Amino acid sequence: MTGTVYLVGSGPGDPELLTVKARRLLDEADVVLHDKLPGPEILGEIPEEKREDVGKRAGGERTPQSEINARMVELAEAGDDVVRLKGGDPFVFGRGGEELAYLAERGVPFEVVPGITSAVAAPAAADIPVTHRDHASSVSFVTGHEDPSKDESAVDWQALADTGGTIVVLMGVGKLPEYTRALLDAGMDPSTPVALVEKGTRPGQRVATGTLETIVDARDEAGIEPPAVTVVGDVAGVREDLR
Structure with a gap:
């Protein structure tokens, strides 16, 4: 059975501003593919064995978007429920729209969880x-x-x-x-x-x-x-x- 990919906004960084739904999905997910922006306070609460850093930093290390897209599909097709964790809101300059389109084109179930931008x-x-x-x-x-x-x-x-x-x-x-x-x-x-x-x-x-x-x-x-x-x-x- 194909897993679901959740595009989740982590908010501005304060862990108390993470939504209740985002917190629940982070607890339930098999894998969390996260950006840099959620911050160490939020990332530190996710078990290390299910975290994958796919973040980018301006002028520094970065994971190509194509690799992130492929990894989401790979995990979901293996049956994993995946949280794609982004800073702020997934649809406010977070490339969430591109990722959603990629998932939809490949028939991968998805859900968007807004975050505070x-x-x-x-x-x-x-x-x-x-x-x-x-x-x-x-x-x-x-x-x-x-x-x-x-x-x-x-x-x-x-x-x-x-x-x-x-x-x-x-x-x-x-x-x-x-x-x-x-x-x-x-x-x-x-x-x-x-x-x-x-x-x-x-x-x-x-x-x-x-x-x-x-x-x-x-x-x-x-x-x-x-x-x-x-x-x-x-x-x-x-x-x-x-x-």
């Missing part, structure tokens, strides 16, 4: 609301790490600058100079507040703040590193008001 949770943990009645009636989620095989970026920074809402960039610490420059070139006010939240909700969480014009220097001074999210917009200034 770091795009919302990390700013919230830093006292930054991504929407606010007085400051932002819309929010846009953007990846700072597009497919490197693309000829050009698919992100329309001009349109984002024109919306007047909050912009949250995931996986964008390394390319911070490029997209802050793109937003400035698009006419966004240089004094627009910006915040970087590293390891949001997890031990070691750090925050650096500045403006569209100064945030690169603030990043370098604080030594902010991945995983981190960038929040651009007036809501990033609410944190300072609260503090």
Whole structure:
């Protein structure tokens, strides 16, 4: 009998923000294929003998997506129930859609278990609301790490600058100079507040703040590193008001 593959979001990293369903499936699974982002607190609660690290790190070691896809199918066809554990939510810049399509094409049973995306949770943990009645009636989620095989970026920074809402960039610490420059070139006010939240909700969480014009220097001074999210917009200034 073919096993089932569960695409499970682990949330932003705090083990108490893992959903009840995700916890149950992790306990029941035969094998857990996990990314790097779930964090040591969550991964440490999974028996080592059923964990397989298939994670990727920007500019570092990585498991090719083709190998991850093949491994999911191989295990399921052997009768194993598999949790494919991802950081945040499987469908928010997590390549969950690609993996789901691969499973569907091969007739492998699957189920998606949503997780709390770091795009919302990390700013919230830093006292930054991504929407606010007085400051932002819309929010846009953007990846700072597009497919490197693309000829050009698919992100329309001009349109984002024109919306007047909050912009949250995931996986964008390394390319911070490029997209802050793109937003400035698009006419966004240089004094627009910006915040970087590293390891949001997890031990070691750090925050650096500045403006569209100064945030690169603030990043370098604080030594902010991945995983981190960038929040651009007036809501990033609410944190300072609260503090």
